[in-house]
Amino acid sequence: MTTDFDHIVIGAGISGLGAAHFSARRGLSTLVLESSERIGGCLNSQRFDTLGGFWTEAGGHTCFNSYGNLLSILDDLGLTAQVQPKVKVGYSLWKDGKRRSVASALHLFEAARSIPRIFSAPKIGRSVADYYGSVLGRRNYRDLLRYAFQAVICQPADDYPAEALFRRKPRRKDVIKAFTFADGLSTIPAAIAAQPGIEVRTSQRITAIEADAAGFRVLLEGADPIICGALTLAVPPNAAAALLPPEYTDARALIGGIGMAEFATLVLVFRNTDLDLPPLAGLIAIEDAFYSSVSRDFLPDPSYRGFAFHFRPGVLDAAAQVERACAVLGVAPSRIAAQSLVHNRLPALRYGHTDLVRQLDAALAGTRLGVTGNWFLGVSIEDALTRSRSESDRLFGP
Ligand SMILES: Cc1cc2nc3c(=O)[nH]c(=O)nc-3n(C[C@H](O)[C@H](O)[C@H](O)COP(=O)(O)OP(=O)(O)OC[C@H]3O[C@@H](n4cnc5c(N)ncnc54)[C@H](O)[C@@H]3O)c2cc1C
Known part of the structure; x- marks a missing residue:
């Protein structure tokens, strides 16, 4: 099967854009599909x-010098010197x-x-x-x-x-x-999305995602299906549960309760x-x-x-x-x-969440599907990016 993109990311919040950044920096062609009219999500x-x-x-307002994954992205983008x-x-x-x-x-x-x-x-x-x-x-x-x-x-x-x-x-x-930043934290998603190797499409309605041995087919309302070798879901848990390909029943059951x-x-x-x-x-x-x-x-x-x-x-x-x-x-x-x-x-998040994530990781092991978001380690920007980094390492190698 020939693919349109090496990697498709669904969701253009910081988790999804971080996932896109990490794969684009590996030289993989990366497409981000976002349902709303703007990128950044909670930023x-x-x-x-x-x-x-x-x-x-209206959302995230503060980043800290303990945000190592975020700072590595800002370094890559030449933005670290511009922090305010x-x-x-x-x-x-x-x-x-x-x-x-x-x-x-x-x-x-x-x-x-x-x-x-x-x-x-x-x-x-x-x-x-x-x-x-x-x-x-x-x-x-x-x-x-x-x-x-x-x-x-x-x-x-x-x-x-x-x-x-x-x-x-x-x-x-x-x-x-x-x-x-001088123009606020929306500077970060805008700079990630603007770099070469990443294409972002907003206002996208994904109707289904199909999986086979070679990768994924993303079906869209009013547009041709798009084929990729690896796919990352970077959307809230209810949206992730709805988008998971049919055969991911264990993962869907786990995510559906969040x-x-x-x-x-x-x-x-x-x-x-x-x-x-x-x-x-x-x-x-x-x-x-x-x-x-x-x-x-x-x-x-x-x-x-x-x-x-x-x-x-x-x-x-x-x-x-x-x-x-x-x-x-x-x-x-x-x-x-x-x-x-x-x-x-x-x-x-509720009691037993760490265990739920462990089970979810077991259900995803060996697949070409990544799942990231602010609902794994914690809600901070760095927690989200830490998950995106580890899913990127799992899909594409450290
Ligand atoms: C008010 C507020 C203050 C905060 N303050 C801080 C702070 O100061 N410091 C800090 O570190 N963190 C802060 N946070 C937390 C942090 O900003 C968020 O947890 C983080 O930005 C979330 O990123 P995300 O990509 O995981 O999720 P989101 O930002 O929610 O992004 C998910 C994206 O997926 C898209 N999407 C949803 N469904 C679909 C679909 N079906 N198809 C395609 N796309 C879809 C959404 O439109 C959205 O763009 C704050 C959050 C809020 C709300």
């Missing part, structure tokens, strides 16, 4: 042309209708007594509530940490597997600790002069309609400030979300300079 810098290009992140340091601004709590310091919710004595356990307490196989409740104290977990964690993963955090949050990774000392948390992200921009609010990284909400708000204050702009509010699903309608966000920021809705609403999704 989504909302740019407002009417405000001179001012942008605010994030100005240090702190998070505050939003509780009972007021901004408060994070320290105000901390039980110091309990933390001091519990923290030595961080060196001995096992993390694997424990929930976030169980593990962090033991290493920082149950009251600290109840009053502060559960809200801080749900602010990060934008969903209830108690039952999340502890090993999927905050993985320790070596730091690269030649790079700033926490960084972004949930996704959906939430609305409201991006609001104001003129600096309209806000009476000290610079802040964001707000961690304690029992409110939103999980968190992340600001753009880490890269100050002379004219504007931007905020992304991540709302719990089904609590407030769109108009009430705008009202709530403005009330939190202490500004009238009439002062909004620009706004957008983004539908976001993150995996809702």
Whole structure:
């Protein structure tokens, strides 16, 4: 069978574009098929042309010098020298209708007594509530940490597997600790997609994928089938389960049980002069309609400030979300300079996930099918790329 491409990747988030980058760098012709109109998935810098290009992140906002796979891609693309340091601004709590310091919710004595356990307490196989409740104290977990964690993963955090949050990774000392880019993190997917050896097609409707001994046939709505030798699925678990070729029954059964948390992200921009609010990284909400708000204050702009509010699903309608966000920021809705609403999704991992991934890997072993995403090791950009790298090594050799 002659192929159209050596490798087809489905999904143009950072997992899929990372998978494409790793195969293109091996000299393999690589096609990325994306269902939406834009690439980047959760890397989504909302740019407002009417405000001179001012942008605010609606998704991922921070990369760290411990993101080794990401940095290797940035090195390949010549982007490492362009990273922008994030100005240090702190998070505050939003509780009972007021901004408060994070320290105000901390039980110091309990933390001091519990923290030595961080060196001995096992993390694997424990929930976030169980593990962090033991290493920082149950009251600290109840009053502060559960809200801080749900602010990060934008969903209830108690039952999340502890090993999927905050993985320790070596730091690269030649790079700033926490960084972004002058035009936001969407710079990264755009640069990966623009390089030679990678073709990206957006707005693609894949109807089925067929497998045979020689590779895969991707069937598309309104276009000819495309044939490839190897294929990587880099889409959320429900989409991966639907796209798996019929004979992958074990893999489908395993993936089908992984949930996704959906939430609305409201991006609001104001003129600096309209806000009476000290610079802040964001707000961690304690029992409110939103999980968190992340600001753009880490890269100050002379004219504007931007905020992304991540709302719990089904609590407030769109108009009430705008009202709530403005009330939190202490500004009238009439002062909004620009706004957008983004539908976001993150995996809702559960106890036993590591074991599920082990079984999935066993079901995929020996095939030319890769499966990657932010639902293997954890949700961070680096966790996603670590999976893409290891699947690339499995398919094409280290
Ligand atoms: C609000 C928020 C804040 C975050 N902050 C950070 C942060 O600061 N630092 C950090 O490291 N991480 C952060 N993350 C996590 C990180 O950004 C994401 O986990 C990561 O970008 C996900 O990449 P992905 O490619 O695995 O998935 P996605 O980005 O979800 O990409 C999947 C892609 O597949 C496409 N797709 C779906 N179905 C199909 C189909 N049938 N056919 C073709 N294409 C399809 C989708 O349209 C999408 O483009 C954040 C995430 C969110 C949402």
